[in-house]
Amino acid sequence: MSRTDNALLTLSKHLLTLYTRHLPNAILSRPSSLLLVTLGSLTFTYGFGMSLYSFYQDLHYLYLEHKISRSIDQLERLEAKSYAASKRYEALEQVVQRGDRMIEEIEKWEVARKELENMLAFKQMPMACATTDDEDPRFEDYDAAVRRRETRRKMRELVRLDEHLNEEMRWWSTRDRAEAEKN
Structure with a gap:
């Protein structure tokens, strides 16, 4: 140890003795000093109280921030559900329109089918019913040819409509299966 270290140790011992023994006795022996100590302790207490209040405010703001972030998350989830519901509603509207x-079309096909059935029933009637009012035999062949042509045309149209209906039904069944798998 050097001399400066010894001097510092000696000086620090005397300062420590001064601060721990003599200074408190000097401060507390005077009434004005007690006032200063009281003001100091009140200032310390006020500062400590403000620190605690600040800590409470920080915790409160953290809690509010957590609630706000949770509310925002819930709002985002609700918006996502609302968007999905609106998409499902639009798809349902399209399905309803397509169904209408x-x-x-089915009603038109039924009308066409009834006309064809009536045409076929008329063709199976005796030829005497197909004669014209004035019973001119020339119109009998003409009526039969027209009926055959119309019957063929109606049958082709009915077959085409039936194929179209089957195609629509296949499309709807694949769409329903796809929606069922998706859900």
């Missing part, structure tokens, strides 16, 4: 169009 199919019903209209």
Whole structure:
């Protein structure tokens, strides 16, 4: 140890003695010093109280921030569900419109089928019923040819409509299966 170290140790011992023994006795022996100590302790207490209040405010703000972030997450999830529901509603509207169009087409096909059935029933009637009012035999062959042509045309149209209906039904069944797999 050097001399400076010894001097510092000696000086620090005396300073420590001064601060721990003599200074408190000097401060507490005077009434004005007690006032200063009281003001100091009140200042310390106020500062400590403000620190605790600041800590409480920080915790409160953290709690509020957590609640706000949770509310934002819930709002985002709700918006996602709303968007999905609107998409499902639009798809359902399209299905309903397509169904309405199919019903209209089916009604047209039923009318065409009834006409064809009536035509076929008329063709199977005796030829005497097919004669014209003035019973001119020339119109009998003409009526038979027209009926054959119309019957062939109606049958082709009915076959085409039936194929179209089958195609629509296949499309709807594949769409329903795809939606069922997706859900």
